[in-house]
Amino acid sequence: xxxxGIHMSDIPGFPYADLWDECSxxxxxxxxxxxxxxxxxxxxxxxxxxxxxxMPLGAANEALGRLRNGxxxxxxxxxx
Amino acid sequence: xxxxxxxxxxxxxxxxxxxxxxxxxxGQVRVKITACGVCRTDLHVADxxxxxxxxxxxxxxxxxxxxxxxxxxxxxxxGDRVGVLWLGQTCGHCPCCRSHRENLCDHPEFTGFxxxxxxxxxxxxxxxxxxxxxxxxxxxxxxPLLCAGLIGYRAYxxxxxxxxxxxxxxxxxxxxxxxxxxxxxxxxxxxxxxxxQRGRRLRGNRLRVGRLRDRVPA
Numbered sequence: 001x002x003x004x005g006i007h008m009s010d011i012p013g014f015p016y017a018d019l020w021d022e023c024s025x026x027x028x029x030x031x032x033x034x035x036x037x038x039x040x041x042x043x044x045x046x047x048x049x050x051x052x053x054x055m056p057l058g059a060a061n062e063a064l065g066r067l068r069n070g071x072x073x074x075x076x077x078x079x080x
Numbered sequence: 081x082x083x084x085x086x087x088x089x090x091x092x093x094x095x096x097x098x099x100x101x102x103x104x105x106x107g108q109v110r111v112k113i114t115a116c117g118v119c120r121t122d123l124h125v126a127d128x129x130x131x132x133x134x135x136x137x138x139x140x141x142x143x144x145x146x147x148x149x150x151x152x153x154x155x156x157x158x159g160d161r162v163g164v165l166w167l168g169q170t171c172g173h174c175p176c177c178r179s180h181r182e183n184l185c186d187h188p189e190f191t192g193f194x195x196x197x198x199x200x201x202x203x204x205x206x207x208x209x210x211x212x213x214x215x216x217x218x219x220x221x222x223x224p225l226l227c228a229g230l231i232g233y234r235a236y237x238x239x240x241x242x243x244x245x246x247x248x249x250x251x252x253x254x255x256x257x258x259x260x261x262x263x264x265x266x267x268x269x270x271x272x273x274x275x276x277q278r279g280r281r282l283r284g285n286r287l288r289v290g291r292l293r294d295r296v297p298a
Contacts, residue, residue, distance in 0.1 A: 078199055
């Protein structure tokens with residue numbers, strides 16, 4: 001189980017048996033330049049299609065609100 | 081002058097501010113921003129779930145073009161299209177930096193958290209942490225690659241070579257990762273938090289959508 005968020009709610013208790021057999025839970029902290037050098041060309045090769053919704057820079061509060069409400073499909077992008 | 085959406089204190093709305101254009105210091109570049117993705121981490125910064133520098137301009141999925149060079153910058157030129165990331169600077173000499181774990185640097189700077197970020201018309205950046213954006217992506221579509229994509233990719237690598245992946249919460253990162261995993265021939269189960277966020281089917285039956293509480297079939 002890999003958790004890729006900088007902040008999350010507490011992890012509830014669970015049976016130890018679920019962790020048995022050398023299962024693991026770990027977080028992802030930040031990134032390295034190596035990750036960037038690998039991923040960006042790979043994204044072009046696949047090619048990854050990002051689903052975006054552009055919004056004006058001044059709508060940053062609205063964008064954060066939509067994220068808070070889970071009202072986003074794909075990614076919001078501010079355009080100055 | 082530059083414009084930015086600035087966070088003065090956690091829980092407050094971002095405020096549109098005008099500031100003098102920042103001059104790049106020695107070794108730095110200035111980027112004229114054309115797109116900046118909005119990441120859940122920005123929300124955690126704005127809500128005060130995590131604590132960095134204040135006031136701060138959030139935003140760390142930045143795409144733009146270099147419009148000024150500080151003294152001594154050789155690797156980039158004015159006009160180059162670059163991406164600027166969450167990891168904005170590292171010390172380069174702590175044990176983590178010296179062992180290929182610069183993500184855990186003892187003295188890091190984070191874009192949009194401990195140094196001003198991309199909810200703005202301009203920002204400063206360190207060339208070591210600027211990435212060329214591959215052709216084939218326009219600026220707006222490239223922006224989510226820079227955190228959702230990259231952090232997702234790091235998580236993907238840490239998941240090892242499992243042939244079946246469950247993506248819990250189908251947000252910006254998962255919508256990118258699902259494509260990569262399917263391309264690698266893996267089976268993907270997407271488990272969105274809300275029915276309205278359901279991902280689309282990708283390449284036949286390799287991506288299945290369930291509910292957050294479901295267990296991923298072996």
